[in-house]
Amino acid sequence: DIQMTQSPSSLSASVGDRVSITCRASQSISSYLNWYQQKPGKAPKLLIYVVSSLQSGVPSRFSGSGFGTDFTLTISSLQPEDFATYYCQQTYSTPSFGQGTKLEIK
Amino acid sequence: EVQLLESGGGLVQPGGSLRLSCAASGFTFSNYAMNWVRQAPGKGLEWVSTISGSAGITYYADSVKGRFTISRDNSKNTFYLQMNSLRAEDTAVYYCAKDRGITGKKYYFDYWGQGTLVSVSS
Numbered sequence: 001d002i003q004m005t006q007s008p009s010s011l012s013a014s015v016g017d018r019v020s021i022t023c024r025a026s027q028s029i030s031s032y033l034n035w036y037q038q039k040p041g042k043a044p045k046l047l048i049y050v051v052s053s054l055q056s057g058v059p060s061r062f063s064g065s066g067f068g069t070d071f072t073l074t075i076s077s078l079q080p081e082d083f084a085t086y087y088c089q090q091t092y093s094t095p096s097f098g099q100g101t102k103l104e105i106k
Numbered sequence: 107e108v109q110l111l112e113s114g115g116g117l118v119q120p121g122g123s124l125r126l127s128c129a130a131s132g133f134t135f136s137n138y139a140m141n142w143v144r145q146a147p148g149k150g151l152e153w154v155s156t157i158s159g160s161a162g163i164t165y166y167a168d169s170v171k172g173r174f175t176i177s178r179d180n181s182k183n184t185f186y187l188q189m190n191s192l193r194a195e196d197t198a199v200y201y202c203a204k205d206r207g208i209t210g211k212k213y214y215f216d217y218w219g220q221g222t223l224v225s226v227s228s
Binding site: 001032034036038043044045046049050055087089091092093094095096097098099100 | 141143150151152153156165167168201206211212213214215216217218219220221
């Protein structure tokens with residue numbers, strides 16, 4: 001099984017900040033890496049698929065990069081609605097998620 | 107509009123069984139794989155199981171293999187998770203999620219249901 005490790009596990013930032021979350025796979029997953037956003041009490045929402053493709057309706061301040069084992073989700077200018085938990089997911093083999101990164105307001 | 111509606115959650119004793127359902131609408135159901143993902147209280151997301159569009163291929167997490175069975179009825183636009191030999195550690199919100207592909211690999215989960223809570227306790 002492929003293990004996904006996110007860092008950091010939590011992050012405090014302010015509105016307007018640029019933040020990045022990293023995700024590392026235990027083996028190469030090519031470009032089969034997706035990102036989800038989850039707010040408390042809600043279902044996860046797809047943000048980015050196949051490393052860098054934005055799901056319809058997702059603001060352009062979200063971007064993704066990487067290949068192989070190392071990936072990054074970047075939010076260019078944090079907005080109040082972006083404070084949430086973010087998960088990476090690989091689908092190169094049977095799916096697995098990272099442990100999540102909780103983005104909190106500083 | 108794609109909609110996924112889970113049902114069947116509830117309180118069950120350890121060793122008991124429960125069947126979850128997910129009714130889908132707004133897309134051609136048989137053209138897509140479907141997934142179950144769970145989230146224990148205060149924890150992260152855990153993929154549970156996937157079934158291909160034709161129901162010919164199924165995958166399970168090691169944690170549920172041999173105890174859970176995924177199935178689908180394309181005539182009813184519904185898929186299921188039969189959960190047997192339930193344990194306390196199966197307590198979680200269970201989400202159904204639509205796959206972007208038909209086989210269940212190499213794509214992503216583009217729509218999610220609202221979740222149904224399964225509690226395993228005596």
